[in-house]
Each structure stands twice: as C-alpha cells, then as structure tokens.
Amino acid sequence: MPPLSEPSFLKDFVHFESHVAELFQTEGWTVEIVNQVSYDLIVTKDNQIGAVQVKWLKSPVQKPQLSKFVDFLETQAGRKFNCGFFITTQGYGGSARALIRTWGDNPKLLCGIAAQNEIIWINDNPDVPPPTPPKPDKIYFGVFTCKGGVGKTTITAHLAGAFVLQGFNVALVDLDPERNLHKLIGDGVYLPKPQNVGESIEVYDKDTWDEDAARDCKIVICDCSPAFERNPEDLVKKFDYCIIPTTFNPLGINKHGQVIKDTVKDIRKINKHAHLFVLVNNFRQTTNRQMKILKNVFFEAYEELKETDDKFHYIDPEEVCIRSSDQLYYWGIHCLENPENPRSELAFKLIGGKCKPREDFIDLAYYIETKAGLGILRNES
Numbered sequence: 001m002p003p004l005s006e007p008s009f010l011k012d013f014v015h016f017e018s019h020v021a022e023l024f025q026t027e028g029w030t031v032e033i034v035n036q037v038s039y040d041l042i043v044t045k046d047n048q049i050g051a052v053q054v055k056w057l058k059s060p061v062q063k064p065q066l067s068k069f070v071d072f073l074e075t076q077a078g079r080k081f082n083c084g085f086f087i088t089t090q091g092y093g094g095s096a097r098a099l100i101r102t103w104g105d106n107p108k109l110l111c112g113i114a115a116q117n118e119i120i121w122i123n124d125n126p127d128v129p130p131p132t133p134p135k136p137d138k139i140y141f142g143v144f145t146c147k148g149g150v151g152k153t154t155i156t157a158h159l160a161g162a163f164v165l166q167g168f169n170v171a172l173v174d175l176d177p178e179r180n181l182h183k184l185i186g187d188g189v190y191l192p193k194p195q196n197v198g199e200s201i202e203v204y205d206k207d208t209w210d211e212d213a214a215r216d217c218k219i220v221i222c223d224c225s226p227a228f229e230r231n232p233e234d235l236v237k238k239f240d241y242c243i244i245p246t247t248f249n250p251l252g253i254n255k256h257g258q259v260i261k262d263t264v265k266d267i268r269k270i271n272k273h274a275h276l277f278v279l280v281n282n283f284r285q286t287t288n289r290q291m292k293i294l295k296n297v298f299f300e301a302y303e304e305l306k307e308t309d310d311k312f313h314y315i316d317p318e319e320v321c322i323r324s325s326d327q328l329y330y331w332g333i334h335c336l337e338n339p340e341n342p343r344s345e346l347a348f349k350l351i352g353g354k355c356k357p358r359e360d361f362i363d364l365a366y367y368i369e370t371k372a373g374l375g376i377l378r379n380e381s
C-alpha cells in the first residue's frame, strides 16, 4: 500500500499558510495574513517589517518564482518592507539554489522550508534537502454505503473496539442525523484493559468534532449518513480509507453491485485519494459449492470498478468478513429498547470462551493494519 496521508498542515494552501503564520509567531513576529497578489503575510518585529510569500507546492521552487518576488520587493509597493521571506513546502530546485548562492552574504530574500515545528532556513546552505514529512497526526476512516441498514454503525463501533484492543485510541464521529451511534454507546466506551492496550473510544458528532478534538486519538472513524450529501464535505475529503459494508446474499448481489458503484461514485466526487474496501457483513456460512457461485458473482460485480480505480479493493469474504451473529443483532436492538440509556458496551463479550464479532473485527483491524500500512502510526515503526 502507498504511504498514508500527509500531515494536516500540508493538506492545502490554507492549512499551510496558517501553519507558516504560527511558526513566525513562535519566532516572535507579529503576523498579519493579507493574501495580496505579491505576498501573503506581513510580519513585524522591532524595526523590521517583512513581506512573506507562502508557496504551497508539490514540487521544488524554481528561480523564476524567486526572481518575481525579488522584483516585487524592488517596486515602490515592495519598498515599504525592509525584508522579504519566501517559505515553501518541498524545497528549492537547482535553478533557485543557484540564484540563492549568487546572493552570498547579502541575501535579497530569506528562503525557508516550513517543517512541523520550525522553519528551516536555507540561505547559508541551499543544498539542504526538504524535511521528511512527519507521521500524519490522524488517520481518517469513513464507513459509508449509500444504502441503509447494511451495518455501517455496527461496523464503525466494533472496528473502533478492535483498534482499541490493538493499542490505539479511537475517536468516532456520528454523522448520521439518526444518531444511532450515540443511542448505542453514548459518549464513548471503555474496553476492559489488558496490558499495553489503548485507552478508549470517544464519540463526537459533526458539530462537536474538529481537528483538535480527541488530541490523543490517532484513528478517527466516521459513521456516515447513507444520504451522501448529508455528510460534511470537509470530513469526507479527509478520509484516508473508507469501508463499504455490503451483504452477500444470492438474490441481492447484482443490486448490491450497483449500490457499491453508486457509493464509489459519490465518494470520488470529492475524495480521489482514499482507499476503498468493500466488506461483507452479515455473512452466513454456505457450502463450498454455494460459496464458489456467490464469490464469482460478487467479484464480477466489481471487476469494472477495479479496472478503473486503482484504490478500490474488495475483501474476499473467505479471508475477512463480519459473520452474522446473535450478539451483533442484539447489540443493535438495544438502540430501540432503551435509546435514552446507552450501554457503553460492544458485542465483544466471550460466551463459552468464544465471541464471533470480536474475532471478526480483530481480523478486520489486522487486515487493514497490514494491507493499509497503519503500522507507521505505531511508535516503534
């Protein structure tokens, strides 16, 4: 699998610009964001007043970009500044570095690369490589199918439980106006804690969630509304992974194929980078022969998607699936029985030493961790 998403400050220009502004502030500058054509920030400290150009780029800065800013600083409008700063994401290409070297001890601009906690100034050493991006702050999962009742809420809650058992803290975001997640587990769940296990699951809704919420949670899982347009676009854009639950019954498969296609189409309207995993839920044991027939139809329904979208995957139900179980069924019923009194529990209790949902979700979390490279979130990686 390719690496996970970039740190949030690199996500787009707006995030990057406010990150740069904060870095100047920590160096003692007063910062004003102005976004003029020729410069983006004005920074002042003592008797210095500087214009800052912020470049959010996917490739290194080249000479013409620096020259243009130098030219601006020499115009009348530019002369009100007594210093200039050029700050970028990906470092400086050969032509830009050659120009910086010609300035020697008398730089026309101070050129820097914004890293997570500092600006790396490169005038004295233009050959410094761009910083390796830090580990991403959070990994976002969506659980979404544009169809009701396929197990989105069940999967969201129990996948979180399995990640907690693997040592992660998890935040859930309940995006469904029905608020089933809240009805089922309230504000969160504490799992019994064997050694070295993560802390808890916290539940937010779309109004209480923001990037800084749940500071200690590296994994965020969003229980989506089946009506795609009800899910906030800025959150869907953040999904690194999306689990698409479906069922595996003989008569429904072709119809479900269409539902999955529509689901993928919805997600791709606003998120092109997420890895999408179709997961079979409510799986019932079949004979080998029946399994073969079902799998043929199941895989065939997704062949076309797989060919056109290299981040679309379906999970072979013989490898990982969520089996139909009384425990998950009863867990869901609680929502109707007693919505005012969430029970803050998952269907993970061992009965006679066994628990189907617990095994299945641990397998799913393991599958995601190994197939999707979640290992990079662990400290030891």
Ligand SMILES: Nc1ncnc2c1ncn2[C@@H]1O[C@H](COP(=O)(O)OP(=O)(O)OP(=O)(O)O)[C@@H](O)[C@H]1O
Pocket: 147, 148, 149, 150, 151, 152, 153, 154, 155, 176, 178, 180, 226, 281, 282, 283, 322, 323, 324, 325, 326, 328, 329, 330, 331, 332, 333
């Ligand atoms: N593997 C399973 N075994 C048994 N029952 C299940 C299983 N998965 C889900 N259910 C039950 O099916 C019902 C629907 O599941 P769930 O509410 O998670 O679906 P959903 O996609 O979130 O629905 P909605 O679109 O209404 O939000 C619930 O009653 C749940 O308990």
Ligand SMILES: [Mg+2]
Pocket: 152, 153, 154, 176, 180, 223
């Ligand atoms: Mg739901």
